[in-house]
Structures are given as structure tokens and as C-alpha cells.
Amino acid sequence: MMILEIIPVQIEKEIGQNDNLVDIMLASSSKPILQDNDIVIFTQKIVSKQEGQIVNLSNVHPTLLAIGMASEYGKDPRVMQLILEQSKRLVRMHNGIIISETSHGFICANAGVDESNVEEGYATLLPSNADLSADTLRKQIKEKTGKNVAVVISDTFGRPFRQGQTNVAIGVAGINAILDYAGAPDNFGRSLRVTAIAIADELCSASELVMRKSHRIPISIIRNYSFDEVKSTINDIIRSRPDDLFR
Numbered sequence: 168m169m170i171l172e173i174i175p176v177q178i179e180k181e182i183g184q185n186d187n188l189v190d191i192m193l194a195s196s197s198k199p200i201l202q203d204n205d206i207v208i209f210t211q212k213i214v215s216k217q218e219g220q221i222v223n224l225s226n227v228h229p230t231l232l233a234i235g236m237a238s239e240y241g242k243d244p245r246v247m248q249l250i251l252e253q254s255k256r257l258v259r260m261h262n263g264i265i266i267s268e269t270s271h272g273f274i275c276a277n278a279g280v281d282e283s284n285v286e287e288g289y290a291t292l293l294p295s296n297a298d299l300s301a302d303t304l305r306k307q308i309k310e311k312t313g314k315n316v317a318v319v320i321s322d323t324f325g326r327p328f329r330q331g332q333t334n335v336a337i338g339v340a341g342i343n344a345i346l347d348y349a350g351a352p353d354n355f356g357r358s359l360r361v362t363a364i365a366i367a368d369e370l371c372s373a374s375e376l377v378m379r380k381s382h383r384i385p386i387s388i389i390r391n392y393s394f395d396e397v398k399s400t401i402n403d404i405i406r407s408r409p410d411d412l413f414r
Contacts, residue, residue, distance in 0.1 A: 169391055174199060175377040176386035184219040189307040192386050199388055201314040206389040207304070208374040211322035211337060212284055212291060213385045214300050220292040221285065222249060240265060246280055246290060253278035253292060269293060272405045273337065275324050294320065297338025298400050305340040317341035317394065321371035334375040336367035336401060343367075343397045344404040365404055366394070 176197045182188070188209065192199060201207070215221065229237065229244035230251075237247035241263045254267035258274060267278040271293065279293035294300045297320040305318040320338035325331075336344060344367040374387040 169393065171373070171392055172388075172390040173373055173377050174388040174390065175382075175384040176388065177382070177384050178213070178386065179383060182213045182216040182385075184217065184221070186217050187307070188213060188217055188386075189304060189311055193311065195386075201308065201312050201316060201388065202390065203315050204394070205314065205316045206342060206370055206392060206394070207308065207316050207318050208321050208371060208378075208387045208389065209301075209304060209318065210378065210385040211279075211293060211297070211320055212281070214294050214297070214304075214320055214338075215291040216285075218294055218300065220294055222290050222292065224288050224290060236260075246277070246282065249280045249290060249292065250278045253280055271297070271337070272402065273324075275322075279322070293322070293337065298340065299338075301338040301340035315341075315396070317396070319367055319370055321374060323375075334368075334371040334378075336365075336371050336404065338401055339367050339399050341396055341399075342394050343399045344401060367401075367404060 176192055176195050176199050178191060178195055180191060182191070224243070224245040227245035227248050229248040233248040233251055234244045236242070237244040240247070240260060242265075250265060250267065253269055255270050256268045257265065258268055259266040265277055266274065268274050269278050273279065273293070280290050282290045285291055301318040301320050305316060308314060308316055308318070318340045319336050319342065321334045322337045323332045324335045326333065344365070346364040346366045370389055370392070374389065377387050378384045
């Protein structure tokens with residue numbers, strides 16, 4: 168029987184642009200010792216900060232459209248401008264909530280523009296390519312420790328039809344985002360047809376149990392989960408437009 172471990176990695180340092188996240192992780196007071204086949208979860212926020220995906224709102228000049236929409240939905244016009252710039256399309260706007268589709272294909276609140284856990288007057292954007300971010304971190308871990316791990320970038324999304332938020336994957340490297348059981352027999356010998364488990368999302372949700380939001384734990388290590396090392400992309404987990412009943 169598999170006993171899963173989720174190991175929190177506390178980071179006291181405020182992450183800045185071009186900081187080396189792997190060096191910071193390895194120097195943590197938590198003293199993490201990586202093993203082969205560990206899965207390392209990095210939160211989007213520290214990746215965005217490290218990659219310079221942080222915006223000084225005083226440098227944002229909202230358009231008339233952003234000003235009008237911000238007034239109607241109770242937003243800072245500068246944040247509204249960023250939301251519009253980061254959106255491929257606006258999906259739903261109601262009661263001050265803006266759900267949009269980002270250029271990455273994610274459906275989320277405010278196109279991922281976030282003012283939490285960042286200095287007043289600033290906002291973070293999603294990494295421009297979180298798969299590439301995950302792959303870079305994975306290679307750096309291999310170079311510095313010799314260990315072969317998988318890396319997942321996580322973010323907090325809301326969900327339609329259910330209250331509360333949960334952590335999901337927005338970038339993966341070295342692990343498949345989806346575990347497809349199609350063709351495998353169930354307990355009664357019938358062939359499974361449409362059972363595909365969003366493994367990357369489940370790993371991120373599990374990691375949130377030790378990370379939380381205000382404990383300076385933006386990294387966690389998941390150990391003893393068996394997975395195949397594959398080249399994967401977050402697009403594997405995004406439902407295509409023809410298969411999406413809600414578009």
C-alpha cells in the first residue's frame with residue numbers, strides 16, 4: 168500500500184525577479200532533501216515574481232473601456248485594464264465577478280491578475296509559459312541535486328457549481344497531467360471508457376493542505392506517488408472547445 172508524503176518547504180525570503188528558486192528551496196530552513204521520483208510543486212505566485220510577471224499599477228494607464236467596466240464592477244481601473252489585456256475573451260461578468268479565458272486557455276477569475284501576497288500598489292500576472300517554467304525548474308533541480316523529479320506549477324482557481332477554491336496545475340514537466348484509464352477493466356470486468364483523472368490538479372490540491380495561504384510555504388514535495396516520466400503539457404488537461412458543453 169502506498170503511503171503518500173506531502174512535505175512543506177518554508178521560504179522566509181520575499182522572492183524577487185531573477186532569484187534562483189531552486190537555490191532558495193534547497194537553502195530553506197526546512198532543509199528539504201530531494202529523492203528521485205519526487206514531485207515538486209511550486210506556486211504560481213513565486214514563479215511569477217521570479218520571472219518579473221509583476222506590474223506596478225502606477226504604470227498602468229486604463230482605457231475608457233477599462234474605466235467604465237471598473238466602475239460597474241467595483242474594480243480598480245488599472246487592474247481592470249490588466250484583466251482585459253490578459254484575456255482572450257470575457258466569459259461571464261456578474262456581481263463584481265469577472266471570469267475570463269486567458270491567452271493560455273485557462274478559464275479563471277480576473278484572468279489570473281492578482282493583488283494578494285504582493286506589495287501594495289502591485290499586481291502579479293500568470294507566467295507567460297508555465298510549462299516552460301516547470302521544465303526549467305526541473306532541469307535546475309537535476310543539475311544541482313542529481314535527482315530526477317517532476318515539477319508542477321500550481322494556482323488557485325474557483326470552480327463552477329461548487330463553493331470554494333482549489334489548487335490546480337497550470338504548468339507541468341516530467342509527469343502526465345492526465346491519467347487515462349480508458350480500456351482498463353473496472354472491478355466487475357467491464358472496460359472503462361471515459362475515466363481520465365486530472366492527476367496534476369489532484370497533486371496541486373493535496374499540496375495546498377500543507378501550503379495554505381499565509382504560512383510562507385510556496386513549495387511542497389510530494390513523495391511516494393508512482394508516475395511515469397513523460398513529456399507532457401498543460402494543454403492535455405484543458406478541455407477543447409468542441410468537447411466543452413459550457414462554451
